[in-house]
Amino acid sequence: MRQTVCSIGIVFARRIRSPASVKATxxxxxxxxxxLPACDLDIDPDxxxxxxxxxxxxxxxxxxxxxxxxxxxxxxxxxxxxxSRKLTMKHMGFTVEVGEEIALTGAADLSFTxxxxxxxxxxxxxxxxxxxxxxxxxxxxxGQEAQVMTLPHPLANxxxxxxxxxxxxxxxxxxxxxxxxxxxxxxxxxGNELFSKDEVKTRGEWVVKPEDIxxxxxxxxxxxxxxxxxxxxxxxxxxxxxxxxxxxxxxERCRGTTIDQDGKPMEIELHGYGKLFRCLEPQHxxxxxxxxxxxxxxxxxxxxxxxxxxxxxxxxxxxxxxx
Numbered sequence: 670m671r672q673t674v675c676s677i678g679i680v681f682a683r684r685i686r687s688p689a690s691v692k693a694t695x696x697x698x699x700x701x702x703x704x705l706p707a708c709d710l711d712i713d714p715d716x717x718x719x720x721x722x723x724x725x726x727x728x729x730x731x732x733x734x735x736x737x738x739x740x741x742x743x744x745x746x747x748x749x750x751x752x753s754r755k756l757t758m759k760h761m762g763f764t765v766e767v768g769e770e771i772a773l774t775g776a777a778d779l780s781f782t783x784x785x786x787x788x789x790x791x792x793x794x795x796x797x798x799x800x801x802x803x804x805x806x807x808x809x810x811x812g813q814e815a816q817v818m819t820l821p822h823p824l825a826n827x828x829x830x831x832x833x834x835x836x837x838x839x840x841x842x843x844x845x846x847x848x849x850x851x852x853x854x855x856x857x858x859x860g861n862e863l864f865s866k867d868e869v870k871t872r873g874e875w876v877v878k879p880e881d882i883x884x885x886x887x888x889x890x891x892x893x894x895x896x897x898x899x900x901x902x903x904x905x906x907x908x909x910x911x912x913x914x915x916x917x918x919x920x921e922r923c924r925g926t927t928i929d930q931d932g933k934p935m936e937i938e939l940h941g942y943g944k945l946f947r948c949l950e951p952q953h954x955x956x957x958x959x960x961x962x963x964x965x966x967x968x969x970x971x972x973x974x975x976x977x978x979x980x981x982x983x984x985x986x987x988x989x990x991x992x
Contacts, residue, residue, distance in 0.1 A: 736871070736902060736914055736949060738864040743792040744951050750787040751987040752857055755780065756886070758963060761978035767971060775810035777976065783822075787857075795855065797829040823849045831855045852889065857986050858954045859885030863900065864947070871914075874901040879923045883937060886959070886982055891925035896938070898923050903944075908955065911988075914947045918959055938964045939980070948988060957984040 758779045765773040784800035802822035809815040823845040830837045836850040856862075863885060865875040879894030901917040908915075924938040941961015948955050960981040967974040 736873075736905065737868050738902075738914060738947055738949070738952070744789045744953065745990055746789055746791055747990065748789040748951070749989045750857065750953075752783075752785045752787060752985070754783040754982070754984040756980065756982050757781075758976075758978060758980045761963075761976050763974065763976045766973045766975070772972070773810055775808065775813075777809070777978075778807040780805045793833050795831040797831060797855070799824050799827050799829065801825060824853065829853070854884075854888040858945075858957055858984055861952065863954075864952075865900075869902055871902050871904055874899060876900075880925045882918075882920065882923060883925045883927075883939065886939070887927070887937070889927045891927050891937075894923075894925040896920070896922035896924050905949075908946050908948070909987075911955075912949045913955070914949060916945050916947055918943050918945055918957075920959070920961060934968060936966045936968075941980070943982075951988075951990070953986065953988055955986050955988060957982060 758777070761777045761779070763773075763775055763777050764771055781804050783802045785802075786798040786800070788796045790796055802825040804818075804820045804822070806818045806820065807815055808818075823843070824838075827846070828839040829850070830839065831853075834855060836853045836855065838846060838850065842850065859881060862881050863877050865873075869875065877898040877900055879896050879898055880891040882898040883889075883891045883894070898921075899919045901919070903915045903917050905912065905914055907913065920939045920941045922938055922940050924936065926934045926936050928934055939961060941959055941963075943957070943959030943961075945957040945959075946955050947953070958981075960979070963976070963978060963980040965974075965976040
């Protein structure tokens with residue numbers, strides 16, 4: 670999701686001081702929600718063990734046979750997916766620094782949700798009916814009244830036609846919608862890019878580029894990655910009557926930079942732990958639960974804005990194939 674953040678620090682500080690003008694653009698606010706990590710804080714080097722009680726317990730299947738997790742065969746024509754994603758960042762601390770002074774401090778709670786229905790028309794053409802997409806945000810600057818906002822996404826409740834990465838809208842798009850379509854994430858949770866190109870046995874492990882895992886989580890393009898992201902096949906099992914790999918995800922100070930349309934950088938760092946379920950026939954990620962600590966730094970010529978605190982991502986994709 671492209672957004673203008675060229676003056677986010679100082680503009681945000683000015684707007685939040687003036688209750689009558691606390692109407693930041695959707696792009697700026699959404700960039701805050703999807704940016705709530707920062708850089709180098711003192712985070713415990715061992716990833717926190719996530720409570721995965723919300724992940725349903727599937728029936729287990731033993732075996733150590735080789736698994737092919739990245740088969741490039743497309744989903745069959747007529748396949749349908751019901752996708753949902755919720756990214757929450759609660760009790761985040763934020764600061765705005767202007768020069769050597771701290772101009773503003775406070776707390777933020779953010780929740781970004783996305784729902785969509787996908788129909789595979791052919792090997793490369795998908796139709797996506799977006800449902801509710803939006804951001805709920807509560808900003809509590811120290812010494813000032815809290816501001817609560819609910820902001821819909823420009824592509825909410827639209828029909829999108831996708832030919833590979835190219836996205837168009839059935840309705841006539843406005844300028845904001847055109848901008849969002851340029852970076853819309855068609856593939857669900859990174860598609861095949863997160864998975865090993867070689868066969869992997871149960872208990873097998875591989876490394877993912879930090880840019881790729883951050884892109885899957887936030888739906889943006891990242892560069893200048895550092896830290897590490899490890900994926901590990903814990904077991905195979907039956908999940909919704911499909912043979913599935915249960916994969917552990919470990920993020921160790923996984924950092925990257927995403928660039929807005931004006932060329933301004935936002936640096937995001939995640940440190941966390943979780944699991945995902947990867948259906949093997951057909952190849953598709955059906956559920957994700959990752960949580961941990963997040964940090965963000967947004968640097969402007971005259972200001973720096975930082976967010977630090979916990980994050981949790983819950984994503985689910987219900988898959989049905991044509992008869």
